[in-house]
Amino acid sequence: MRDLRLWGLKKSPWVYHVAAASCNNCDIEILELLPPRYDVERFGVVLVGSPRHADALLVTGVINRKSLPRVLEVYEQTPKPCLVVAVGSCACNNHIFRNSYNAVGPYDKYIPVHAYIPGCPPKPEAMILGLVKALSKL
Amino acid sequence: MNVSLKLLLERFPQSEVFEKNPRRLYIKIPRADLTAVAKFLHIEQGMRLSICTGIDTREGFEILYHFSEDKSGVIYTIKVLAPKDEPKVESLGTWFPAALWIEREMHELLGIDFIGHPNLIPLLTSDTDWEPDRYPLRRDYEQRNEAHER
Amino acid sequence: MSDEHKIRRIVPIGPYHPLQEEPEFFKLIVEGEKVVDLEIHIGYNHRGHEFISPELTYEQVPFLVERICGICSNSHPLACVLAIEDCAGIKPPPRANYIRSIIHELERIHSHLLWVGLAGHFIGYNTVWMWAWRYREHILQVFEMITGNRNHYAANKPGGVRWDIKPEQIPEIEAALDLVEKKTMMLTKAVLDDPVIRARLEGVGILTKEQAIAWSVVGPTARASGVDIDVRRDDPHAAYDLVPWNVIVLPEGDVFAKAKVRLLEIFESIKIIRGCLNNLPDGPIDTRIDEVPPGEGIGRTEAPRGEVFHYIRSDGSNRPLRHKIRAPSYMNIASNVVAVKGGSIADAALTLAAVDPCYCCTERMAAFEDGRMKYSSKELLRLSWEKTEKLRERLRPKHQTGQSYR
Numbered sequence: 298m299r300d301l302r303l304w305g306l307k308k309s310p311w312v313y314h315v316a317a318a319s320c321n322n323c324d325i326e327i328l329e330l331l332p333p334r335y336d337v338e339r340f341g342v343v344l345v346g347s348p349r350h351a352d353a354l355l356v357t358g359v360i361n362r363k364s365l366p367r368v369l370e371v372y373e374q375t376p377k378p379c380l381v382v383a384v385g386s387c388a389c390n391n392h393i394f395r396n397s398y399n400a401v402g403p404y405d406k407y408i409p410v411h412a413y414i415p416g417c418p419p420k421p422e423a424m425i426l427g428l429v430k431a432l433s434k435l
Numbered sequence: 436m437n438v439s440l441k442l443l444l445e446r447f448p449q450s451e452v453f454e455k456n457p458r459r460l461y462i463k464i465p466r467a468d469l470t471a472v473a474k475f476l477h478i479e480q481g482m483r484l485s486i487c488t489g490i491d492t493r494e495g496f497e498i499l500y501h502f503s504e505d506k507s508g509v510i511y512t513i514k515v516l517a518p519k520d521e522p523k524v525e526s527l528g529t530w531f532p533a534a535l536w537i538e539r540e541m542h543e544l545l546g547i548d549f550i551g552h553p554n555l556i557p558l559l560t561s562d563t564d565w566e567p568d569r570y571p572l573r574r575d576y577e578q579r580n581e582a583h584e585r
Numbered sequence: 586m587s588d589e590h591k592i593r594r595i596v597p598i599g600p601y602h603p604l605q606e607e608p609e610f611f612k613l614i615v616e617g618e619k620v621v622d623l624e625i626h627i628g629y630n631h632r633g634h635e636f637i638s639p640e641l642t643y644e645q646v647p648f649l650v651e652r653i654c655g656i657c658s659n660s661h662p663l664a665c666v667l668a669i670e671d672c673a674g675i676k677p678p679p680r681a682n683y684i685r686s687i688i689h690e691l692e693r694i695h696s697h698l699l700w701v702g703l704a705g706h707f708i709g710y711n712t713v714w715m716w717a718w719r720y721r722e723h724i725l726q727v728f729e730m731i732t733g734n735r736n737h738y739a740a741n742k743p744g745g746v747r748w749d750i751k752p753e754q755i756p757e758i759e760a761a762l763d764l765v766e767k768k769t770m771m772l773t774k775a776v777l778d779d780p781v782i783r784a785r786l787e788g789v790g791i792l793t794k795e796q797a798i799a800w801s802v803v804g805p806t807a808r809a810s811g812v813d814i815d816v817r818r819d820d821p822h823a824a825y826d827l828v829p830w831n832v833i834v835l836p837e838g839d840v841f842a843k844a845k846v847r848l849l850e851i852f853e854s855i856k857i858i859r860g861c862l863n864n865l866p867d868g869p870i871d872t873r874i875d876e877v878p879p880g881e882g883i884g885r886t887e888a889p890r891g892e893v894f895h896y897i898r899s900d901g902s903n904r905p906l907r908h909k910i911r912a913p914s915y916m917n918i919a920s921n922v923v924a925v926k927g928g929s930i931a932d933a934a935l936t937l938a939a940v941d942p943c944y945c946c947t948e949r950m951a952a953f954e955d956g957r958m959k960y961s962s963k964e965l966l967r968l969s970w971e972k973t974e975k976l977r978e979r980l981r982p983k984h985q986t987g988q989s990y991r
Contacts, residue, residue: 317629318629318630318631318632319630319655320630320652320653320654320655320658321654321655321656322652322655322656322658322736322737323655324655325655325656325699325736326735326736328718329718329722358630359632361561361628361629361630361631361632362560362561362563362564362565363559363560363561363562363564363628363629363631364629364630365564366563367629392652393637393648393649393652394632394633394637396636396637396640397632397633397636397637398571398576398633398636399560399631399632399633400632400633417652417737418655418735418736418737420735455671455880455881455882456671456674458820459671459882459883461881483798483801483803483814484801485801485885485892485894485911486894486896486909486911486915486916488896488907488909490898490906490907499896499909501883501894501896503819503820503892505813505814505819506819507819508819508820508821510820510883510885512883531799532799532800532919532920533799533800533801533916533919535919536915536919537911537915544635557628558627558628559627559628559631560628560631561628571633571636572635572636
């Protein structure tokens with residue numbers, strides 16, 4: 298059953314997007330993947346509206362104290378196995394906010410992260426490549 | 436001289452003006468005159484409140500109220516000083532909705548008390564993961580290294 | 586229904602609505618289908634820029650403030666360097682001023698198109714969303730050509746700009762402008778002439794002029810309520826007083842007026858960019874700043890969402906002593922408390938989105954009844970789409986054209 302699920306995940310990952318204390322650039326670039334220029338739907342990647350339907354989490358931002366409980370809640374709600382992809386330099390290593398009194402990230406301190414896509418913001422091509430590489434690791 | 440500035444100085448002769456350049460005026464006033472000056476600038480002279488800045492200085496807590504006179508492009512920055520052991524000023528939020536949020540923010544990040552504010556609760560910081568008396572924008576905030584240790 | 590039987594319900598929107606990109610929390614308090622109050626909880630994006638800024642040098646600070654917001658990522662650095670230059674008493678060279686205006690207006694175009702797309706999605710017109718974002722790509726390509734990055738292009742520095750516009754790049758910029766102008770004209774006609782969109786947006790989320798003044802709102806939110814303010818005209822900087830353009834002001838104060846203001850501003854931006862390209866003087870693109878003397882400076886500019894305000898206090902060293910940053914959405918979002926009252930739940934999400942919130946600038950939707958969630962953010966979006974459908978049904982016989990932009 299697990300293999301079937303993984304096969305489904307690889308063929309058509311349903312992705313939920315979590316933004317915790319981000320500047321939104323990565324988030325908009327993720328949304329940029331939908332319109333016709335990049336059109337990830339032709340690869341089977343679908344952006345879903347609830348973590349309960351997600352196979353993969355695209356996470357952005359540095360996470361701050363206020364948003365941390367919500368991030369953990371979303372991770373709890375996502376059925377496992379789930380792929381976590383950190384998009385953007387903030388999600389990978391807190392970037393320029395590492396000395397802030399409010400930044401408590403990066404994500405891999407709290408949840409397992411399977412792929413890191415650095416960049417500020419990463420180009421959409423880099424995101425697609427990163428997602429594909431992460432899926433092929435499964 | 437600016438018409439509004441002239442009227443301000445006539446009405447509040449204790450003000451000290453520093454004209455950095457024709458579009459940037461900095462006016463120090465006694466703490467007690469704050470509400471009267473703010474009402475004069477906003478209600479009588481039609482100025483818009485851009486924002487307020489709180490600064491922890493050696494002399495005390497300086498609070499700057501930046502009023503914009505849009506028809507001339509001049510910014511009137513009103514400065515009041517609250518002593519370190521008594522960081523309180525009158526709230527403008529009782530009559531001026533534009534000041535409500537920034538007073539909450541200055542209260543939570545600097546510890547300044549705005550007397551009469553209808554809802555002086557934290558605006559930005561976490562309700563679950565934040566200690567009271569923690570003021571990051573004060574100069575003596577010691578946890579600058581905390582993030583490094585984490 | 587007597588008062589004792591009326592149940593006050595709370596409707597939160599957020600924090601993670603897939604379409605409202607930034608996390609913030611709007612708790613709508615409703616009675617029946619009407620919104621009677623709103624609690625706003627922000628702070629989910631608060632990262633402490635004002636705390637980090639004094640640790641950086643004046644050269645580094647623009648890179649920090651650029652990352653306050655990804656969509657208006659030029660506005661903050663521009664206001665910041667204007668504040669540093671105001672403190673130091675320095676004026677950048679003329680060519681730098683023109684380039685600043687060009688980059689800034691390009692950003693305004695892409696930001697307004699982004700909002701138009703999101704607004705289209707909010708009311709169920711996904712084609713509008715795809716079109717608006719498709720034509721935005723041309724502007725992002727221009728940015729990549731000039732600066733090397735689609736967003737976060739680090740165009741401004743204290744004393745001037747970091748990227749020059751080469752003569753061979755100008756034809757491509759002009760071609761992109763021509764295309765965007767044509768497509769935006771088409772989009773504008775489609776949006777403004779569609780009777781369903783008009784019926785959906787007119788009269789919704791009205792912010793009166795008095796309320797706009799009391800809450801000190803800025804930008805298109807203010808101009809759509811009849812408040813005639815625009816920092817580019819009122820406090821001229823860059824090249825705004827050197828080329829002709831108009832400020833768009835409308836009196837109605839509803840979401841339709843806000844949409845109209847933003848669409849018409851795109852054409853004004855195109856006018857400004859063309860004016861700047863035609864008059865671009867030769868010369869250096871930056872001037873040296875040897876020191877920032879003790880003192881203070883204020884810089885402000887008109888971001889796509891309104892006035893962005895930076896204040897710098899210097900003690901003569903190469904780092905700011907205090908840096909105050911105020912993004913436009915800080916003032917605009919607070920005013921939602923009055924704009925959304927009295928409206929219906931189906932209109933709430935749209936009204937809240939109409940101020941073009943950039944929560945990441947400001948620090949960053951659900952319905953509760955008796956303390957329990959009644960409508961999630963997804964359901965609120967669905968309610969909005971259902972309202973559009975009902976309007977479409979009602980207006981269907983009156984449709985002149987058979988076209989649908991669904």
